[in-house]
Amino acid sequence: MALGASASGWAFAVDVSNRSRHEFEVKNEVEGTVRFEPVRALLATLNQRDIAMAGLGASTLAWHRQHQFCGLCGSRMVAVEAGGRRACTSETCRNRAYPRVDPVVIALVQDPVRDKILLGRQSVYRPMMYSCLAGYVGPCESLEEAVRREVKEESGIDVGEMSYHSSQPWPIGRGASCQMMVGFTATATSTEIHIDTNELEDCRWFSRAEVAEAEELVVARRPGPSEESSKTLSIPGPYAIAHHLIKNWLSTTKAPLQASGRNKL
Amino acid sequence: MALGASASGWAFAVDVSNRSRHEFEVKNEVEGTVRFEPVRALLATLNQRDIAMAGLGASTLAWHRQHQFCGLCGSRMVAVEAGGRRACTSETCRNRAYPRVDPVVIALVQDPVRDKILLGRQSVYRPMMYSCLAGYVGPCESLEEAVRREVKEESGIDVGEMSYHSSQPWPIGRGASCQMMVGFTATATSTEIHIDTNELEDCRWFSRAEVAEAEELVVARRPGPSEESSKTLSIPGPYAIAHHLIKNWLSTTKAPLQASGRNKL
Incomplete structure (x- = not known):
């Protein structure tokens, strides 16, 4: 899901919750070792901008997970507008969900x-x-x-x-x-x-x-x-x-x- | 759905959207003729308390209509806690929805x-x-x-x-x-x-x-x-x-x- 663009480039949030932790905890020559932390644990250590970015990523992914199905008709929903909205796949419903x-x-x-x-x-x-x-x-x-x-x-x-x-x-x-x-x-x-x-x-x-x-x-x-x-x-x-x-x-x-x-x- | 209690008694919102207008537009000896108005049209005429009550009723019913199905698993949801929450009927999901x-x-x-x-x-x-x-x-x-x-x-x-x-x-x-x-x-x-x-x-x-x-x-x-x-x-x-x-x-x-x-x- 796209989170936004800044001078240093675009930022995206990727849901890795159903993949193995081991898959990502590898040595990376540029960034060092990749680690996973709950957002709450980062609050005391990251700067304001990075807290906002991490929080936006976590809450955006959670919102998408919570809107897999349309509340109006029960059909599948899919992400649209680069992840900024979700739309019902039923042609007769076409309901849209907005971030909460x-x-x-x-x-x-x-x-x-x-x-x-x-x-x-x-x-x-x-x-x-x-x-x-x-x-x-x-x-x-x-x-x-x-x-x-x-x-x-x-x-x-x-x-x-x-x-x-x-x-x-x-x-x-x-x-x-x-x-x-x-x-x-x-x-x-x-x-x-x-x-x-x-x-x-x-x-x-x-x-x-x-x-x-x-x-x-x-x-x-x-x-x-x-x-x-x-x-x-x-x-x-x-x-x-x-x-x-x-x-x-x-x-x-x-x-x-x-x-x-x-x-x- | 229960909206709340006050000195004059409990207030409830009732969804009549799938019933005929004629059914309700009858003479009532106490209250006079029952009429239906969109909430927006009432803003300029009702007092603050009644606007709040009408608005709470309309938005509560709209929220229930928009959460007929569970966003997490697609099962049916039902109103619980006198209409203050909705709960997924799937025993394995048990997701709850809160008013938005x-x-x-x-x-x-x-x-x-x-x-x-x-x-x-x-x-x-x-x-x-x-x-x-x-x-x-x-x-x-x-x-x-x-x-x-x-x-x-x-x-x-x-x-x-x-x-x-x-x-x-x-x-x-x-x-x-x-x-x-x-x-x-x-x-x-x-x-x-x-x-x-x-x-x-x-x-x-x-x-x-x-x-x-x-x-x-x-x-x-x-x-x-x-x-x-x-x-x-x-x-x-x-x-x-x-x-x-x-x-x-x-x-x-x-x-x-x-x-x-x-x-x-």
Whole structure:
């Protein structure tokens, strides 16, 4: 499947999932040894452009695999337009399928009074790793409605005002689907947490000091806590929009007036 | 299909597309005469809640129709979870399909130097109706990259800085698909228009005076120009995010200092 053209030439994605790994792991005089890695494992090592290319390749191939048959009539579909679309082979149907991008909201929920932020962890995360709350945008809801609903569902916390921060494609979603992550900073209007244990393993308020320490661990590229026994918070690396939402909070939000002693009139 | 519960009870969407119109257009003592209208025709008359409900119903039914067969194995799929998911009936496949929401960017492109905005028209619009440029977010691109690419592709205009304005679900997209419209205000860094005639019929810069007059026509609820011969700009009504992007520009952007004579130091 063609992914696109750049100054250095065309890029293609090739599905090798039904061929032997051995076939490709051979010495190549130009490129060195060819290795296969899951896209998620590449996030921390590749540059932005190569992450985008690898992600586009993986999600494009996954999308093609998931549309072998026409949803309308059940006939075979084939790739058309260099892999940018799929078309039904039935002459009477002629249905076309378009690449799918799933919008997802991710929110940094802050409590400006207590100067804390709300972070949650899923059971699949590494020990003590916490991140911003996120979830799929449902049909016929706005991004803002999705933030409000997801935070309430997962943590029981109500949010009031919110502001858009940035967006980031995330090509390693559910079934290698391509997600469109939209990041918001939201202000909590309640404090008592009620966790939805189907979604989260834990959810807590973290202080500025705890979050700053976790951010320093990431910046120093020191390995984060890896033992279950560790009590130190760990946050996602710079490849994730959650990292930038957290960093933005650390850099711009001020501690309460009483605590900091700053900003006195 | 269940759409959700509210204080007034549960709401359901029922597919009546293969039943006769006559069967439903009967006198009903409570509700009056039952009529059928396309969702698009309802946008200007229903309140926000009812638009959302009608749109959710229409797009949910369209999504079910488009997933009669499993994309992975070609077997029949059936609705599960009260219509919130579809599941493959093959015991060996068990694939599940999730409702689809397509992210779309829409941008008000402004030229602050000449105090104009860029609006385009598709051939399906009513005469002299122009709107903000919009397009689907591609796999593995951010919202901001999508704005830059779409505006460049459709109009040839380059954009620099941009800021998020708001989001709006739009349940009457391609094939009754549910779109997530994300609105931005973007600043142009070039002025010369090169139209992609596959996408747009026309694209022009409009002055503050022209846009203000079009907005007044909408507010006064007077019918807009309907004759091909009309030369007066027409813009979308308040049901569309484009309207709010345009209105926001009218209310907040200042005319250049020289022209307005205001804001002198």
